[in-house]
């Protein structure tokens with residue numbers, strides 16, 4: 001399986017249009033130790049020809065433009081044959097509107113996410129008006145048996161509900177339901193190798209840690225370094241955990257748990273532009289790297 005990181009940043013990207021934090025400012029000033037990053041998305045493929053997209057970032061057009069393997073080779077064609085949504089957050093869904101010329105899209109999501117995308121943020125409904133007619137909904141049932149996608153016959157997929165948060169626009173904000181946020185495991189049926197993708201993780205539950213320990217490639221929520229990072233910088237009143245993102249550092253942070261896992265290659269994704277690890281000259285970057293944890297970047301390619 002080939003895994004391509006299309007976007008490694010959390011909502012807003014880096015630089016974020018209205019942000020002058022150390023990283024956004026540093027990037028604009030040309031600091032070489034800070035990379036530009038688009039918003040959270042990956043794509044995977046078994047044959048290098050047909051791709052499963054995870055999330056449709058607001059930056060999807062730029063991401064496709066920068067990824068020659070996704071370019072059409074017929075007069076009209078998309079190499080994206082299926083789209084999996086792990087939640088209904090704006091940074092994970094808005095780009096679907098930019099793909100409207102390619103309707104209908106095969107979409108895979110939980111019934112909770114399907115509800116949001118037909119009601120509060122009705123992308124699926126809106127797309128019904130375009131050529132080809134909207135989306136074809138395939139329900140993902142978390143904690144259930146695995147499902148398969150015809151374009152990746154040697155792989156199986158399964159979903160785990162994650163404790164995170166519903167989108168800020170949702171009536172379920174701060175009272176998320178099981179199914180509002182999921183992590184996805186993709187397992188090669190021949191080799192047993194596993195990818196575990198979980199960009200929105202608010203609580204480190206035991207069974208999630210167990211699943212992480214069995215993965216070969218872990219692409220995990222790296223949103224914030226400290227829980228009060230947004231408050232300290234004067235950007236928000238919310239803690240990371242209020243938003244559904246566990247911080248990396250500290251006694252109860254993600255790094256402590258990642259340190260206990262031997263098997264996986266540990267890679268952070270969905271990293272907020274305020275996170276000091278995004279400047280390779282920072283002490284936090286040096287600390288992170290000393291734990292054998294990688295930071296994904298736009299254009300990163302992984303093979304398992």
Ligand code: MLT
Nearest residue numbers: 011012089090091168243
């Ligand atoms: C999140 O990850 O918490 C959300 O994407 C926030 C947002 O809407 O930007």
Ligand code: MN
Nearest residue numbers: 010011089091
């Ligand atoms: Mn997000």
Ligand code: ZN
Nearest residue numbers: 019021024273
């Ligand atoms: Zn910023």
